[in-house]
Amino acid sequence: MALLFRRESKYTLKSKPVVKIGGLHKWFGKLHVLKGIDLSLDEGEVIVICGVSGSGKSTLIRCINGLESIDEGKITVEGLSVNERERKILREVRKRVGIVFQSFNLFPHLTALENVTLAPKEVKKVKKGKAEKEAVVLLERVGIAEKANSYPISLSGGQKQRVAIARALAMNPKVMLFDEPTSALDPEMIKEVLDVMIDLACGGMTMIVVTHEMGFAVRVANRVMLLDEGTILESAPPEEFFRNPKQQRTKEFLSHVLEVNL
Amino acid sequence: MALGGVLGFFIGLMRASKNKLLNLLSLCYVETFRNSPLLIQLFLIYYGLPILFNTDVPPQTTATIAITLYTAGYMAEVFKSAINGIAKGQWEASYSLGLSYTQSLRRVILPQAFRIAIPPSVGVFVAVTKDSSLASIIGFMELTRMAAVVRSQTFTTFDVLGVTALLYFIMCYSFSKLGSFLEKKLEVAEAR
Numbered sequence: 001m002a003l004l005f006r007r008e009s010k011y012t013l014k015s016k017p018v019v020k021i022g023g024l025h026k027w028f029g030k031l032h033v034l035k036g037i038d039l040s041l042d043e044g045e046v047i048v049i050c051g052v053s054g055s056g057k058s059t060l061i062r063c064i065n066g067l068e069s070i071d072e073g074k075i076t077v078e079g080l081s082v083n084e085r086e087r088k089i090l091r092e093v094r095k096r097v098g099i100v101f102q103s104f105n106l107f108p109h110l111t112a113l114e115n116v117t118l119a120p121k122e123v124k125k126v127k128k129g130k131a132e133k134e135a136v137v138l139l140e141r142v143g144i145a146e147k148a149n150s151y152p153i154s155l156s157g158g159q160k161q162r163v164a165i166a167r168a169l170a171m172n173p174k175v176m177l178f179d180e181p182t183s184a185l186d187p188e189m190i191k192e193v194l195d196v197m198i199d200l201a202c203g204g205m206t207m208i209v210v211t212h213e214m215g216f217a218v219r220v221a222n223r224v225m226l227l228d229e230g231t232i233l234e235s236a237p238p239e240e241f242f243r244n245p246k247q248q249r250t251k252e253f254l255s256h257v258l259e260v261n262l
Numbered sequence: 263m264a265l266g267g268v269l270g271f272f273i274g275l276m277r278a279s280k281n282k283l284l285n286l287l288s289l290c291y292v293e294t295f296r297n298s299p300l301l302i303q304l305f306l307i308y309y310g311l312p313i314l315f316n317t318d319v320p321p322q323t324t325a326t327i328a329i330t331l332y333t334a335g336y337m338a339e340v341f342k343s344a345i346n347g348i349a350k351g352q353w354e355a356s357y358s359l360g361l362s363y364t365q366s367l368r369r370v371i372l373p374q375a376f377r378i379a380i381p382p383s384v385g386v387f388v389a390v391t392k393d394s395s396l397a398s399i400i401g402f403m404e405l406t407r408m409a410a411v412v413r414s415q416t417f418t419t420f421d422v423l424g425v426t427a428l429l430y431f432i433m434c435y436s437f438s439k440l441g442s443f444l445e446k447k448l449e450v451a452e453a454r
Contacts, residue, residue: 067354087362095360105355109373109448119359122369164355171359 016043018078018175018206019064025072026059026230033059035230036073041175046207048217048238051227052253057210058102060227061177064208065097066090078174095123098168102180104160106152112139112163113148116170123171131170138166142196158189162196169200176200178209212257218242226250265330266390267383270337275367277342288338295335301396304328308400321402329394336386344379345371377448384441388434395430405429 019041026034033056041047051057062068064075066082075082077093084090107115116135120126126134139145142162144155152160161181168176178197182190194216201207201220209216217224217238224241226234226249234241234250245251276288295303307328311319348371356366398407409426413419 065358067358091360091362094358097358099358101351101355103351105349105351107352107355107370107374109377118369119361122365123360167359 017041018043018045019208020076021064021073022075023073024060024063024070024075026056026063026068027071028059033230034063037230037232039225039232041206041208043174043206044204045222046201046205046209046220048221048224049208049210049227050212050214050217050224050253050257055227056230057227058179061099061179061208061210064175064177065094065099067099091123095171096174097177098171098173098175099177099179100161100164100168100181102183104152104157104164104184106160106164106167108152111149111151112144112155112166115152115163116167119167120170135166135170138169139163141169141199142166143192156189157185158192161185161189161193165193165196165200175206175208178207178211180210180212182211182213214242214254214257226253228253265326266333267337267387269330269334271341273334273338274341274345277338278345292335292338295331296339300328300332300393301399303332304396304400321397321400324400325394325397325402325404329390329397332393333386333390336390337383340379340382340386341375343382344375347378348374377445380441380445380448384437387437391433391437392430 017040019039021037021039024034024037025032037060039047049057049060059068063070064077064082069085070083077096080089080093080096082090082093106112107118110118113132113135116138117126117128117131120131120134121128136145136148139148142165144159144162144166147155147159147163152163155163165176165181181197182193185193190213194213197207197209197216198220209221211217221238223235224238225232226241226245226247228249234245234247236245241250242254245254273288273291276284277292279285304324308319308321308324311317311324311327345367352370352374353366356370361369394404395406397404398410401407405426409422413422416422
């Protein structure tokens, strides 16, 4: 795998925003979770979002595929408005956006292969044989083709998460969202999932990744952002973000994270 | 009783839905039929239907209707809690893949909910099987009624009642066995 090199697309970005967020506000009851987020994600770009828990990271990416409603502001995915609560448009958005959850959320009553083929069969009406062929390719790509017929219960955390990534990829998404994909994993399994994600990024996938894996950020991110109390406090290319952050909060955050990572 | 299961399933879907009207309607249904005795429901239908439709309703029809409605009240709650018992993440994962509400329900939620629903369903079926003896009161020839007839003809009280009890036991026990069989089968499918 091309782990040692920063992916090339970083220097040959096509400037066509896939995701555009403008003035996004979100409240949970009285709690003001997101306080005016502006963000534009170009094709092939990888953004890593970090921040302490409760800073609104998950809420932000859940807004992008409409899992959370938008209270104020606007989000578009390839020109489609996520604000539309009309189900048809929301489904079109979701077909273009893959998401990987912290808690995997695999379907326990289906095998790994069936988990991957479900959406293409149901949503895109792909024939069973074709869907299965494609699913096998995807499972090979995430390195667990041999587990195709296993049920999630017999998979390790890392394997589950890789199936979840394959499941999201099966819909051929334009952008992939990762909501702390390695936070629920044992340390020895984190790498196998990160490797898959790095491979994806190198392949030119547009990604927003919420993670505390700073090694991942350094390697593949175009921009790293610190979300703090509902605002984007700092946004910079990784070299700058890690070497000389402008905000005091970023320095504090980095010292915490790096301490933990050591 | 099987009809009650089917009706209960649909009312259960309404109970679990987010639509307020459907929810309220189904809640009214459940509370009505769960909170009054089966015996009273039997009487109400037995005497009420002829008045409403001005025809005679045979005891069998009455019993079928009453037991269906009564079972449905309980089964609706069984299905509702089974559906609500599925982790929210399953809905989210399903929606995120672009599946609609109906597709999510059919492909992701219900297959899991059915398994959860088996043990409480067995409970309901066992209870209703035994409660069906109440239908003898309106003259429906069910097991208890039959036993009473045989008893009055043969004067063998304890033998007949004993056999009757045994027959009820066999019916109810089969439900339990069928339930645990289905549960095991579905579990094996998952754990393979």
